Amino acid sequence: MKRLRVLVPTVLVLLTMPGIAHAQWSSPGGGRSYTRADIAPTGNRPAVSVSGRNVAVSWAVAKFADGASVSGYIVKRYDAGTGTPATINASCTGTIAALTCTEAAVPPGSWYYSVTPKHGAWLGTESPASPTATIASPSLTFTSATTITALPAVKAATIASFVTGETVTWRLDNPSTGTLLTGSIVPTPVPASGSSSASVTIPAATADGPHTVYAVGSSGASTASAAISVDTLPPVVSAAVIQKATGGIPGYVAQGGTYRVYASIIDPGSAITAATANVSTVTTGATASALTAGSWTISGVTYNYRSVLVTASNPLAAGSKAFTITATDSFAHTATTGGFSVIVDSTRPTATYLITANKAGGTAGLAETGDSITYVFSEPMEPESILAGWTGTGTAVTLRLLNANGGGGDRVQIWNAANTAQLPFGTVRLGSTGYTTTSINFTNSTMTISGSSITVVLGTPSGAGTTAVVSSNTRWNPSTTATDWAGNTCQNTSVNEPVPVDPEF
Amino acid sequence: MRKPRLTSVIAPVLAASLAVSAAAVAGTWSVRGVDKGTAARTLTITGHVNGMHPGMTKTLRLRIHNPFAVHVAVYVIRVHVRRGHGPNGRCAGRFLVTHPWKGVRRIPAERTRVVRVKVRLRRRAPDRCQGAQWPLTFDARSTRV
Numbered sequence: 001m002k003r004l005r006v007l008v009p010t011v012l013v014l015l016t017m018p019g020i021a022h023a024q025w026s027s028p029g030g031g032r033s034y035t036r037a038d039i040a041p042t043g044n045r046p047a048v049s050v051s052g053r054n055v056a057v058s059w060a061v062a063k064f065a066d067g068a069s070v071s072g073y074i075v076k077r078y079d080a081g082t083g084t085p086a087t088i089n090a091s092c093t094g095t096i097a098a099l100t101c102t103e104a105a106v107p108p109g110s111w112y113y114s115v116t117p118k119h120g121a122w123l124g125t126e127s128p129a130s131p132t133a134t135i136a137s138p139s140l141t142f143t144s145a146t147t148i149t150a151l152p153a154v155k156a157a158t159i160a161s162f163v164t165g166e167t168v169t170w171r172l173d174n175p176s177t178g179t180l181l182t183g184s185i186v187p188t189p190v191p192a193s194g195s196s197s198a199s200v201t202i203p204a205a206t207a208d209g210p211h212t213v214y215a216v217g218s219s220g221a222s223t224a225s226a227a228i229s230v231d232t233l234p235p236v237v238s239a240a241v242i243q244k245a246t247g248g249i250p251g252y253v254a255q256g257g258t259y260r261v262y263a264s265i266i267d268p269g270s271a272i273t274a275a276t277a278n279v280s281t282v283t284t285g286a287t288a289s290a291l292t293a294g295s296w297t298i299s300g301v302t303y304n305y306r307s308v309l310v311t312a313s314n315p316l317a318a319g320s321k322a323f324t325i326t327a328t329d330s331f332a333h334t335a336t337t338g339g340f341s342v343i344v345d346s347t348r349p350t351a352t353y354l355i356t357a358n359k360a361g362g363t364a365g366l367a368e369t370g371d372s373i374t375y376v377f378s379e380p381m382e383p384e385s386i387l388a389g390w391t392g393t394g395t396a397v398t399l400r401l402l403n404a405n406g407g408g409g410d411r412v413q414i415w416n417a418a419n420t421a422q423l424p425f426g427t428v429r430l431g432s433t434g435y436t437t438t439s440i441n442f443t444n445s446t447m448t449i450s451g452s453s454i455t456v457v458l459g460t461p462s463g464a465g466t467t468a469v470v471s472s473n474t475r476w477n478p479s480t481t482a483t484d485w486a487g488n489t490c491q492n493t494s495v496n497e498p499v500p501v502d503p504e505f
Numbered sequence: 506m507r508k509p510r511l512t513s514v515i516a517p518v519l520a521a522s523l524a525v526s527a528a529a530v531a532g533t534w535s536v537r538g539v540d541k542g543t544a545a546r547t548l549t550i551t552g553h554v555n556g557m558h559p560g561m562t563k564t565l566r567l568r569i570h571n572p573f574a575v576h577v578a579v580y581v582i583r584v585h586v587r588r589g590h591g592p593n594g595r596c597a598g599r600f601l602v603t604h605p606w607k608g609v610r611r612i613p614a615e616r617t618r619v620v621r622v623k624v625r626l627r628r629r630a631p632d633r634c635q636g637a638q639w640p641l642t643f644d645a646r647s648t649r650v
Binding site for chain 2 (some may be wrong): 033034035036037039064065066068071119120121122123303323
């Protein structure tokens with residue numbers, strides 16, 4: 001019975017074991033189950049605060065839907081005008097774990113910022129743009145007068161919108177190669193506000209005139225400039241001349257004639273406030289003839305001051321007369337400059353002789369293209385008095401060969417290029433009537449002046465001439481309209497061609 | 506007289522033991538799948554979690570329904586994460602980390618119980634995983650009790 005008590009439970013246990021071993025469920029899950037990720041939040045619109053070249057950017061925390069804060073932020077800066085992204089500078093680069101950063105050395109301009117939440121590799125949506133942060137350009141402002149009348153000069157100034165921590169060097173006229181100036185800023189280096197007081201010395205060797213002082217920041221991100229004007233010297237008179245009222249060749253005047261004084265006066269440092277000419281050697285008592293500003297060109301030289309018309313004394317001895325120019329600038333620097341002179345010539349010119357020439361290979365006695373006629377005076381003549389605007393170089397005129405229709409033979413006249421106005425050469429009679437039977441116009445004839453002679457080379461004839469086979473005594477009766485360089489009119493005294501007489505042309 | 510008495514004791518015991526064993530073997534019929542046209546004969550596990558973000562660990566509450574007429578005890582649940590999809594593209598399932606649940610959870614017949622599993626999204630989950638949804642499948646092991 002004891003054995004049975006042991007056997008029965010054992011058999012029971014053994015029989016139930018297979019049932020336990022097979023009572024397992026290996027159950028796949030249903031498709032309805034899932035896990036869903038959140039999305040990174042949108043950044044909050046940042047606020048900006050500008051101090052000098054630094055922009056403090058701050059923003060509110062961005063959170064996931066469950067309230068968890070993102071681990072960092074990406075700060076970006078954009079050009080407010082174009083929306084172009086800019087390279088962000090130190091302190092705001094990379095992932096910012098805090099809710100603020102201060103970007104340093106921000107370039108001048110108008111910018112806006114954004115922040116983008118970043119969590120691990122996740123980037124949220126970029127925030128709306130911040131208000132615009134405007135960074136002023138670096139500036140240099142002198143707080144004392146910018147015109148310097150004595151050197152060396154220490155000038156007070158202020159700088160603004162420089163990069164924090166910069167030191168400043170000073171240069172004249174060029175920010176990289178200009179003369180290094182002595183200067184300093186207080187405080188130094190540039191504080192967070194970007195502004196300092198400054199002092200810079202303009203050295204003694206600085207030339208008169210406008211200059212630019214550069215304040216150059218050590219980081220290379222700040223350069224500012226300001227203009228100064230140095231004026232320690234009086235005006236400079238570089239040229240002066242007297243010209244007769246009728247214009248033309250300067251430097252000559254006749255007694256009793258009218259003239260103007262012209263001067264070229266410069267003052268690099270300031271304005272010229274007064275200019276006068278002392279021409280008392282030409283006009284009695286004219287010790288301070290006022291000069292007024294303008295622009296005139298005489299014989300290729302430009303002058304910027306001239307006098308009103310002045311009348312030369314009469315009588316006035318011939319010869320060279322000296323005169324001076326006095327000029328004063330804005331800072332009362334005055335200088336009187338001499339070394340200028342005018343020649344007084346009161347002698348009237350005369351006709352000396354007239355001569356014609358046959359061109360090489362031409363027909364003697366026949367006026368044809370290339371032949372010439374030369375008027376010789378007692379002294380150089382004023383081209384302006386012959387033809388307005390003429391300076392003496394080759395110019396086109398018309399030579400008229402006129403049939404005699406009377407005594408003295410055929411005639412020669414010089415007209416302008418358009419053949420509408422006769423030039424003041426007076427009358428030339430060739431002494432023979434054999435040169436033409438009609439009026440012939442030699443257009444495109446060329447007139448030149450050389451010394452006391454004026455030569456006209458015949459141009460294209462309007463008709464055929466005839467050949468004079470007789471020797472004729474040509475006679476020239478000059479015009480009194482033509483003048484010499486001093487404005488003295490030519491005497492009306494006839495002259496014959498030099499002997500021996502011969503056919504003209 | 507002694508022999509009949511022994512037989513009268515052992516025979517019912519053996520019969521009972523065999524019946525229990527048979528019933529245990531019969532409990533394996535619901536191992537897999539659903540017999541179409543009939544009620545599901547498997548443990549049903551459901552559960553989801555939202556709002557995951559890199560580095561975050563959340564608890565996934567799994568609801569296990571026992572459709573059987575007998576009590577069962579679940580002792581292992583494995584969670585399988587499939588490739589997820591989201592507005593930014595695909596996100597591999599390996600970025601979502603789970604560990605098997607192990608223990609003993611008794612579920613009465615036709616009742617539902619909850620077990621909790623930790624789910625963690627790896628910190629290095631790429632940006633394209635934002636908003637992704639990973640399908641989960643479960644593999645549970647249980648025993649009848």
